[in-house]
Amino acid sequence: MHSEVVASRSAEQRDSSRESRNGTPHLDAVSLAIIEQLQEDGRRPYAAIGKAVGLSEAAVRQRVQKLLDQGVMQIVAVTDPLTVGFRRQAMVGVNVEGDVEKIAEALTDMSEVEYVVMTAGSFDILAEIVCEDDDHLLDVINKRIRALPGVRSTESFVYLKLKKQTYMWGTR
Amino acid sequence: MHSEVVASRSAEQRDSSRESRNGTPHLDAVSLAIIEQLQEDGRRPYAAIGKAVGLSEAAVRQRVQKLLDQGVMQIVAVTDPLTVGFRRQAMVGVNVEGDVEKIAEALTDMSEVEYVVMTAGSFDILAEIVCEDDDHLLDVINKRIRALPGVRSTESFVYLKLKKQTYMWGTR
DNA sequence: CATCAAGACTGCGAAATCCGCAGGTCTCAG
DNA sequence: CTGAGACCTGCGGATTTCGCAGTCTTGATG
Numbered sequence: 405m406h407s408e409v410v411a412s413r414s415a416e417q418r419d420s421s422r423e424s425r426n427g428t429p430h431l432d433a434v435s436l437a438i439i440e441q442l443q444e445d446g447r448r449p450y451a452a453i454g455k456a457v458g459l460s461e462a463a464v465r466q467r468v469q470k471l472l473d474q475g476v477m478q479i480v481a482v483t484d485p486l487t488v489g490f491r492r493q494a495m496v497g498v499n500v501e502g503d504v505e506k507i508a509e510a511l512t513d514m515s516e517v518e519y520v521v522m523t524a525g526s527f528d529i530l531a532e533i534v535c536e537d538d539d540h541l542l543d544v545i546n547k548r549i550r551a552l553p554g555v556r557s558t559e560s561f562v563y564l565k566l567k568k569q570t571y572m573w574g575t576r
Numbered sequence: 577m578h579s580e581v582v583a584s585r586s587a588e589q590r591d592s593s594r595e596s597r598n599g600t601p602h603l604d605a606v607s608l609a610i611i612e613q614l615q616e617d618g619r620r621p622y623a624a625i626g627k628a629v630g631l632s633e634a635a636v637r638q639r640v641q642k643l644l645d646q647g648v649m650q651i652v653a654v655t656d657p658l659t660v661g662f663r664r665q666a667m668v669g670v671n672v673e674g675d676v677e678k679i680a681e682a683l684t685d686m687s688e689v690e691y692v693v694m695t696a697g698s699f700d701i702l703a704e705i706v707c708e709d710d711d712h713l714l715d716v717i718n719k720r721i722r723a724l725p726g727v728r729s730t731e732s733f734v735y736l737k738l739k740k741q742t743y744m745w746g747t748r
Numbered sequence: 749c750a751t752c753a754a755g756a757c758t759g760c761g762a763a764a765t766c767c768g769c770a771g772g773t774c775t776c777a778g
Numbered sequence: 779c780t781g782a783g784a785c786c787t788g789c790g791g792a793t794t795t796c797g798c799a800g801t802c803t804t805g806a807t808g
Contacts, residue, residue: 430661431660431661436660439653439655439660442652442653443652443653443654444652445651445652446618446619446650446651446652446653447618447619447651449766449793449794449795450794450795451793451794451795459757459758460757460758460759461758461759461794461795462757462758462759462760462795462796462797463756463757463758465795465796466756466757467756476655476659476660477653477654477655478618478653478654478655479617479618479619479651479652479653479654480614480615480616480617480618480651480652480654480743481611481614481615481618481649481650481651481743482615482649482650482651482652482654482743483611483648483649483650483743485745487648488603488608488611488648488746489602489603491745494695495667495693495695495702497733508739509739511739511740512739512740515744517740518740518741518742518743518744518745519740519741519742520738520739520740521667521735521736521737521738521739522735522736522737522739523666523667523733523734523735523736524733524734524736525731525732525733525734526731526733527733530667530733534745559697559698560697561669561695561696561697561698561699561702562695562696562697563693563694563695564693564694564695564696565693565694566692566693567680567681567683567684567692567693567694568683568684568689568690568691568692569690569691570690570691571652571653571654571655571690572687572690573657573663573690573706621764621765621766621795622765622766623764623765623766631786631787632786632787632788633765633766633787634766634767634768634786634787634788634789635785635786635787637766637767638785638786639785
């Protein structure tokens with residue numbers, strides 16, 4: 405039993421503050437294991453996590469706090485907005501001429517936009533938007549997004565039904 | 577201060593177990609407020625939530641437990657897999673001939689697939705996949721997804737950079 | 749080589765939180 | 779009128795969280 409992550413301490417343990425080239429903090433195996441635990445249950449007690457990854461309660465607590473502070477992970481409640489009820493949701497593919505980053509930034513600033521990712525392929529950006537109703541959705545897409553200078557075209561995919569939503573990478 | 581959700585108790589308070597036509601439980605204003613609290617911080621103590629929404633600690637605890645049991649929400653750690661490091665991620669649009677639901681089901685069963693949604697528009701399904709590396713990604717898209725009987729075509733959008741990821745609907 | 753600073757872990761009380769459970773209230777059905 | 783169901787509050791006891799002091803290792807410095 406006890407699938408501990410031994411990690412032998414003298415190894416690359418000490419470098420969880422080192423930065424990799426893209427500016428994001430390096431994560432060792434123990435932190436990954438902690439994240440996995442919290443992907444299963446965001447409220448799992450530190451002591452239980454510690455037992456699972458082979459660390460003391462206090463150490464886990466310090467690591468989790470750092471991961472949160474660094475923005476590497478967040479512990480939140482997630483729902484399917486459609487299930488919750490009164491919303492319209494859609495994915496919007498955007499084509500940009502000029503500075504893609506700038507458009508992505510503009511989308512990020514919209515409160516209706518939950519998710520923005522820059523992609524390779526026939527869209528430059530994918531953005532997920534959550535709205536009150538059809539009118540609101542229409543307004544955001546046509547009046548706000550298409551109006552951004554540099555947006556060449558958009559294509560919308562209105563959500564009909566969410567079938568899966570997990571956060572379990574690493575756990576396999 | 578104290579943005580309490582009064583809810584007057586005699587009103588539509590008593591029906592949080594009633595089902596709306598699509599089989600999902602009805603949520604009253606108080607449960608929504610609780611979810612909002614947990615969208616800000618998934619580990620917020622029940623007593624603090626109770627103070628914010630005007631309920632006792634025990635009542636909040638019971639409601640949260642029920643929301644989790646019903647699958648209306650989950651409390652989890654979320655990260656950007658790309659930030660965490662060693663992964664390739666992509667959104668795949670799928671066109672189906674025949675039973676869309678069945679294909680969606682098949683995608684749901686794949687561990688690399690994190691997110692599946694049925695949509696209206698030029699794709700029938702959007703699926704987000706998380707992979708170890710390019711080989712793995714290629715394998716999943718070409719060998720596994722395209723091989724499903726009923727999949728007419730797919731189009732992939734490889735993630736370059738995640739710009740935004742929030743869970744704050746309702747909080748605005 | 750001795751020393752010092754930084755980073756990470758452990759141990760440990762005190763304070764806060766979580767948890768189960770025993771009522772109490774209200775509503776609806778019979 | 780009565781019972782069942784749903785939801786709420788209050789309350790101890792068990793757990794967990796929290797802050798902090800102390801230890802150990804690593805790496806830089808004189």
